Amino acid sequence: MRPLFDNAVSWTLRFLVVIVASLALVATACGNDDSDSGDSAPAAPLATGTAESMPDSDGAMDDEEVEIRVAYFNSGGQTEVDFREEQAAAFEAMHPNVTVDMEPISDWMTTVAPQIASGTLADVIWGSTDDGYGQMVARNAFTSIQPYIDSEGYDLSLWPESMLSHFSNPEGDLLVLPYANLSFNFLYYNKNLFDEAGLDYPDASWSIDDLIDAARALSVPDEQWGFGFAWDDLFLTWMRMYGCEFSNDATYPTDYTYNDPTCVEAVEDLDELSREGVINWELGAQWGGLAPGDDTGEGAFSGGHVAMLLSGTWEAPTIAANSGGAFEFDAVPAPLAPGGTIQGAASGFGVSSDSDHPEWAWEYVKHISGPEGQEAEARLGLGQSPIATILDRVYCVSDAPPANKCEVAKSGAANTKWEPLADAWGPGFWDVMVSAAQGGFIAGSPPDWQALLDEAVETSRQAAPLS
Amino acid sequence: MNGEQVRRRLLSRRRTRSRSKRLSASRPSGKLARRESRWFYFFIAPWIIGFVFFGLWPVVASFGLAFSDYDLSSGWPDFIGFDNFAKMTDPVQGPILGKAIRNTLYIALLVIPMQLVFGLALALLLSQRVRGMAVFRTAFYLPTVVTGVASLVVWIWILGSDGLLNQGLEFLGIEGPVWLRDPATVKLGIVIVMVWGGTGGMMLIFLAGLQSLPTELLDAAAVDGAGAARRFWHVKLPLLTPQLFFNLVIGIAGGLGVFTETYVISTDPGSGAPANESLTLIMYIYRQLLQNFQAGYASAVAWVFTATVALLTAVQFWTSRRWVHYEYEN
Numbered sequence: 060m061r062p063l064f065d066n067a068v069s070w071t072l073r074f075l076v077v078i079v080a081s082l083a084l085v086a087t088a089c090g091n092d093d094s095d096s097g098d099s100a101p102a103a104p105l106a107t108g109t110a111e112s113m114p115d116s117d118g119a120m121d122d123e124e125v126e127i128r129v130a131y132f133n134s135g136g137q138t139e140v141d142f143r144e145e146q147a148a149a150f151e152a153m154h155p156n157v158t159v160d161m162e163p164i165s166d167w168m169t170t171v172a173p174q175i176a177s178g179t180l181a182d183v184i185w186g187s188t189d190d191g192y193g194q195m196v197a198r199n200a201f202t203s204i205q206p207y208i209d210s211e212g213y214d215l216s217l218w219p220e221s222m223l224s225h226f227s228n229p230e231g232d233l234l235v236l237p238y239a240n241l242s243f244n245f246l247y248y249n250k251n252l253f254d255e256a257g258l259d260y261p262d263a264s265w266s267i268d269d270l271i272d273a274a275r276a277l278s279v280p281d282e283q284w285g286f287g288f289a290w291d292d293l294f295l296t297w298m299r300m301y302g303c304e305f306s307n308d309a310t311y312p313t314d315y316t317y318n319d320p321t322c323v324e325a326v327e328d329l330d331e332l333s334r335e336g337v338i339n340w341e342l343g344a345q346w347g348g349l350a351p352g353d354d355t356g357e358g359a360f361s362g363g364h365v366a367m368l369l370s371g372t373w374e375a376p377t378i379a380a381n382s383g384g385a386f387e388f389d390a391v392p393a394p395l396a397p398g399g400t401i402q403g404a405a406s407g408f409g410v411s412s413d414s415d416h417p418e419w420a421w422e423y424v425k426h427i428s429g430p431e432g433q434e435a436e437a438r439l440g441l442g443q444s445p446i447a448t449i450l451d452r453v454y455c456v457s458d459a460p461p462a463n464k465c466e467v468a469k470s471g472a473a474n475t476k477w478e479p480l481a482d483a484w485g486p487g488f489w490d491v492m493v494s495a496a497q498g499g500f501i502a503g504s505p506p507d508w509q510a511l512l513d514e515a516v517e518t519s520r521q522a523a524p525l526s
Numbered sequence: 527m528n529g530e531q532v533r534r535r536l537l538s539r540r541r542t543r544s545r546s547k548r549l550s551a552s553r554p555s556g557k558l559a560r561r562e563s564r565w566f567y568f569f570i571a572p573w574i575i576g577f578v579f580f581g582l583w584p585v586v587a588s589f590g591l592a593f594s595d596y597d598l599s600s601g602w603p604d605f606i607g608f609d610n611f612a613k614m615t616d617p618v619q620g621p622i623l624g625k626a627i628r629n630t631l632y633i634a635l636l637v638i639p640m641q642l643v644f645g646l647a648l649a650l651l652l653s654q655r656v657r658g659m660a661v662f663r664t665a666f667y668l669p670t671v672v673t674g675v676a677s678l679v680v681w682i683w684i685l686g687s688d689g690l691l692n693q694g695l696e697f698l699g700i701e702g703p704v705w706l707r708d709p710a711t712v713k714l715g716i717v718i719v720m721v722w723g724g725t726g727g728m729m730l731i732f733l734a735g736l737q738s739l740p741t742e743l744l745d746a747a748a749v750d751g752a753g754a755a756r757r758f759w760h761v762k763l764p765l766l767t768p769q770l771f772f773n774l775v776i777g778i779a780g781g782l783g784v785f786t787e788t789y790v791i792s793t794d795p796g797s798g799a800p801a802n803e804s805l806t807l808i809m810y811i812y813r814q815l816l817q818n819f820q821a822g823y824a825s826a827v828a829w830v831f832t833a834t835v836a837l838l839t840a841v842q843f844w845t846s847r848r849w850v851h852y853e854y855e856n
Contacts, residue, residue, distance in 0.1 A: 169816045176598045291799060341800035344708035349687065355707065355793055485818050486618055494622055497801035501709045522618035
């Protein structure tokens with residue numbers, strides 16, 4: 060049998076050649092070609108395709124086989140996966156030459172960040188103010204959809220203006236078509252616990268002081284808590300409720316302002332309630348929070364241990380299921396001090412700057428984020444549409460609890476603030492302010508909150524300037 | 527050198543020479559050798575390629591990135607000298623990194639000694655001649671082979687306020703904390719989980735060491751009147767120092783590199799919740815890389831961490847000459 064190679068040296072050389080060739084192959088595969096560049100301008104906008112095919116830029120029928128990828132954050136489990144697949148199937152039926160690949164992602168930024176780095180983002184990508192939207196914008200993950208909107212005259216009048224401006228770049232070009240607005244202002248309350256305490260149910264006229272008084276009255280040490288957060292970071296919503304503004308501009312801030320008197324008053328009250336064991340959350344665990352039952356938020360409320368819970372609309376079905384009808388519950392809008400707002404999260408879909416088929420990606424964005432897509436999603440209970448008419452037509456007529464959900468949702472929509480869009484916001488606000496405040500809540504004795512926030516603001520300004 | 531020593535050395539040399547001759551005789555030569563080497567390279571190539579791409583190259587690249595300003599998702603690395611290292615002490619990163627280091631040390635300083643002590647104790651118990659010992663050995667080693675995330679989910683339930691541990695404590699009249707939710711106890715909860723998961727591996731190493739102990743030494747000690755405790759402290763333990771040393775090196779690297787446990791047990795994975803009390807050094811690096819996209823800075827922290835672990839390992843090797851006893855040395 061003839062040897063594969065003549066000698067070991069020659070084989071070694073060939074081996075090295077194979078290694079180098081493999082390296083080159085991988086380097087080529089990992090590299091971006093010019094068409095993937097995040098700086099590339101969107102292709103010329105096309106007219107809206109209405110049925111079965113799409114006109115190309117010359118108005119001719121475009122039957123080219125196209126495959127588009129759609130990446131979305133899956134918060135709705137299998138229900139949402141099925142729904143998104145149905146949306147894709149409907150789109151493929153309308154456009155037989157298009158194949159839609161859905162990519163549900165459960166850990167959004169961890170998955171998307173390397174894709175941004177490698178230029179391999181899906182054609183259609185999800186964006187949420189509460190999950191790295193500002194970082195994605197800063198890294199040119201989205202391409203502007205404004206040229207398509209202008210070209211088609213796409214009607215955006217149904218959307219709240221403030222939401223559209225929040226999803227636009229500083230030049231005013233829309234990057235993402237929003238389909239959901241979740242406000243964290245649902246104050247769920249356990250009617251049975253209120254009845255037992257002989258207290259009136261909360262209503263929309265409640266002030267924050269009313270909420271605090273009722274929470275104290277409903278608390279029983281180590282057994283029952285008057286008030287709770289669905290998750291710990293809702294202390295930021297609590298601060299907003301007092302009128303606290305974290306920055307000098309809601310969308311593109313240039314300075315941190317989270318040390319103003321309303322912010323200080325908010326954290327002082329919260330700290331006091333926490334140390335009294337009135338509020339049920341992780342940061343108050345050592346002051347008597349959480350036990351019995353270590354379920355933060357919804358679990359504690361559903362277990363009948365918490366009289367009032369701050370969360371969003373999506374919590375209601377879970378509460379109904381987990382409480383098993385052990386008590387009656389409803390929700391009212393969380394009380395706001397003058398100038399107070401509600402922290403919220405808005406989501407939408409946009410066209411990625413890596414897309415090879417931005418025209419089709421835009422078509423798909425309209426398909427799922429437009430009014431029809433929103434209505435379908437709202438009927439399924441997955442999303443809370445930002446369009447008032449859809450709220451009225453679907454959400455407000457639904458029998459699902461809580462009975463007051465329409466009133467609460469509309470109040471939230473009118474008062475919601477989203478996370479500002481600044482690349483420095485993460486290190487400046489989350490790493491400094493949130494970290495410092497958390498440290499204050501668990502400190503052995505109540506800190507001087509004014510001094511703590513003043514120092515934090517100075518740190519934010521020096522280390523992570525916004526301008 | 528006395529006559530006996532000379533004889534031993536000569537015998538030793540003769541044995542070495544004859545062994546070399548045997549090896550040389552059994553080694554293929556010429557075409558056969560070349561063919562063997564080709565096949566050797568052929569079969570090892572996938573591993574080498576994988577190592578170069580996914581092991582060596584990232585390590586080399588991260589060293590370069592440590593001196594660069596590089597946003598993971600855009601641009602090209604800009605050389606900035608030691609700025610990333612200086613950033614570790616700035617007013618923003620300094621306090622958080624300091625907390626991550628303190629948390630990591632707290633966990634490691636509790637976990638490593640406990641794993642060593644429990645591992646050795648279990649190995650001593652499992653080296654006894656008892657009917658059904660294989661079942662016990664399997665049971666105690668099982669936590670090591672169970673997938674980390676799966677066992678952590680179980681531990682989240684065990685360490686819950688109404689979980690198994692607190693129910694046991696309640697039986698003793700002690701009101702247990704909410705281990706993994708309370709800022710005051712979350713690290714202790716992680717320690718419990720890590721000790722449970724890591725002790726089996728150490729136990730196995732100790733058990734292997736115990737089973738290879740020369741019985742003549744133990745018998746000699748017994749004949750000389752040494753009791754069980756004295757035989758353990760003066761015979762078994764010194765002879766187990768190679769295993770102890772190995773477990774210590776591995777334990778320190780693993781203890782300082784804790785990540786999975788802290789990631790999974792949090793209600794908000796990767797956040798270090800509650801209040802950064804479960805934030806460890808590796809999670810801090812993860813946060814900088816995949817949440818803040820600061821690949822350059824994350825690489826710098828990773829290299830400082832690597833250098834620290836390497837230094838600790840070097841110190842252990844250096845000190846091991848004083849306390850690790852290899853049987854063949856005598």
